[in-house]
Amino acid sequence: MITMVLVNPFSERVKDLLTIDLNDIDQSLVRLSIARSNEKNNDKYVDLDERDDAISLFLLLQSLAQHPHAPEVYAALNAYEHLLKERLSWHFSDDVLEEMRTLIPIYYIKDHMVADRPLSKAVDLPGMGTILPREDLFRLKTMRRSEVEYAVVWTDVYEVTDITRQYIVDGYLYLTKWELFDLYSKVVRKRCYDYVHGLSTRMEGVNHPVYEKISSKVKALLKTETRIERTASGDLEEELFPPCVRIALGGVSSGQRNYAITFLLTSFLSYARLIPSTKVFDRESSFTLSQEDVQILLDEVVPEIIEAGDRCDPPFFKEQPLEKLNILYHLGFGMTETPTAADYGKSKWYLPPSCTKIAENAPQLCEPDAFCSQVTWGVIDRERAEEVVNKAAAKERMAEGEQVLALLLKRSRTRDAIAEELGLDKKQVAPLLQTLSKNKLVGRRKITNPLIYYIRKKRASSRKA
Numbered sequence: 001m002i003t004m005v006l007v008n009p010f011s012e013r014v015k016d017l018l019t020i021d022l023n024d025i026d027q028s029l030v031r032l033s034i035a036r037s038n039e040k041n042n043d044k045y046v047d048l049d050e051r052d053d054a055i056s057l058f059l060l061l062q063s064l065a066q067h068p069h070a071p072e073v074y075a076a077l078n079a080y081e082h083l084l085k086e087r088l089s090w091h092f093s094d095d096v097l098e099e100m101r102t103l104i105p106i107y108y109i110k111d112h113m114v115a116d117r118p119l120s121k122a123v124d125l126p127g128m129g130t131i132l133p134r135e136d137l138f139r140l141k142t143m144r145r146s147e148v149e150y151a152v153v154w155t156d157v158y159e160v161t162d163i164t165r166q167y168i169v170d171g172y173l174y175l176t177k178w179e180l181f182d183l184y185s186k187v188v189r190k191r192c193y194d195y196v197h198g199l200s201t202r203m204e205g206v207n208h209p210v211y212e213k214i215s216s217k218v219k220a221l222l223k224t225e226t227r228i229e230r231t232a233s234g235d236l237e238e239e240l241f242p243p244c245v246r247i248a249l250g251g252v253s254s255g256q257r258n259y260a261i262t263f264l265l266t267s268f269l270s271y272a273r274l275i276p277s278t279k280v281f282d283r284e285s286s287f288t289l290s291q292e293d294v295q296i297l298l299d300e301v302v303p304e305i306i307e308a309g310d311r312c313d314p315p316f317f318k319e320q321p322l323e324k325l326n327i328l329y330h331l332g333f334g335m336t337e338t339p340t341a342a343d344y345g346k347s348k349w350y351l352p353p354s355c356t357k358i359a360e361n362a363p364q365l366c367e368p369d370a371f372c373s374q375v376t377w378g379v380i381d382r383e384r385a386e387e388v389v390n391k392a393a394a395k396e397r398m399a400e401g402e403q404v405l406a407l408l409l410k411r412s413r414t415r416d417a418i419a420e421e422l423g424l425d426k427k428q429v430a431p432l433l434q435t436l437s438k439n440k441l442v443g444r445r446k447i448t449n450p451l452i453y454y455i456r457k458k459r460a461s462s463r464k465a
């Protein structure tokens with residue numbers, strides 16, 4: 001069978017394409033390996049020649065295996081996952097579906113219907129040994145705004161999806177075409193991830209110039225200098241937690257448990273413990289977790305979440321033991337009961353939900369205090385603000401507006417703090433801020449996320465100390 005594009009890099013057929021001599025490799029393949037690690041280049045590689053695609057992909061994965069926990073690994077795997085999704089949306093066909101089936105079984109529901117009887121209450125799928133309520137199919141179609149056409153066996157995909165939130169009947173997970181593309185791309189990403197980690201010990205001490213070149217250029221290309229260094233240096237400071245987190249920690253009733261424990265506490269405690277930095281919200285930034293960090297998540301953060309779940313009424317994990325898996329999934333360990341440091345990265349590490357989302361989904365958790373409602377002012381265009389301040393300073397004519405700007409360049413402040421520090425009346429400060437704001441130099445800020453609350457309060461408390 002001939003397919004135009006590669007969708008299963010682990011098929012037997014692809015193995016035959018991979019016999020190469022590293023010492024005599026075509027440099028264009030090395031360049032391709034490097035460039036494809038960056039998602040921004042994806043558009044160029046939707047229609048790659050199969051052999052070039054396979055060789056450049058495996059060269060990249062092998063080079064990344066030297067540092068399997070580096071941020072480049074996650075960035076490159078994300079790029080490949082998105083490339084596959086794009087490729088499937090452009091090139092999906094019967095041949096491509098057959099190729100996908102060499103990785104996992106995929107059922108096209110219509111192929112298994114004996115005879116479609118629209119008036120019967122269920123769709124009979126004897127080829128799959130199951131019957132599907134027609135009402136569910138209709139409901140799913142309305143919810144997902146597309147026909148549910150495919151099914152996969154849940155055990156084939158449980159590591160890459162949150163199965164507690166999927167529609168599963170008799171062990172099959174039902175999907176629209178777009179959901180299939182998404183899930184399938186995640187399965188391939190996971191296989192690539194396993195390949196990188198499985199290879200890592202064998203790649204230790206392998207110093208081939210091709211691998212060295214790819215790994216150093218990929219690092220530069222993905223600008224890992226924007227990497228966030230881990231700044232957590234000690235224990236969580238509970239007295240600085242926002243009200244929503246304190247409520248969740250105390251245990252909540254059944255209606256709020258899921259949101260409070262799985263979504264809020266899991267994400268909040270893990271980021272607050274390891275990376276209390278607003279940079280985690282910056283899509284361009286990436287970060288590295290060391291083995292020690294991963295162990296902190298497992299030894300300190302997970303037990304704290306489980307304890308909070310046990311304080312719920314009724315106890316969360318006793319009633320829904322499967323939710324423990326979900327906690328680990330949301331922390332980035334995939335779906336596993338016995339996580340190890342090596343499992344980290346199998347799923348996405350979720351960021352804490354925003355205050356708006358919390359108020360929408362679990363309103364009882366959000367009881368804003370004075371710090372939540374506090375408005376601060378901060379610089380929004382640092383370059384221009386510095387220019388304005390420097391010009392005024394050079395002429396030795398720092399008017400009040402420039403003095404406010406100079407103060408805010410150091411860090412954000414409330415209006416009252418600005419007035420106090422500059423020895424001005426509060427009423428004088430308001431119009432100054434208004435003018436600076438109209439000129440788009442400064443802007444108002446409110447707490448928009450519980451993690452931001454914690455970070456700002458931590459900073460404020462260390463300034464006082």
Ligand code: SF4
Pocket residue numbers: 242243244245354355356358359365366367368369372447448449450453
């Ligand atoms: S405003 Fe935000 S930080 Fe404050 S309690 Fe509500 S959700 Fe938590």
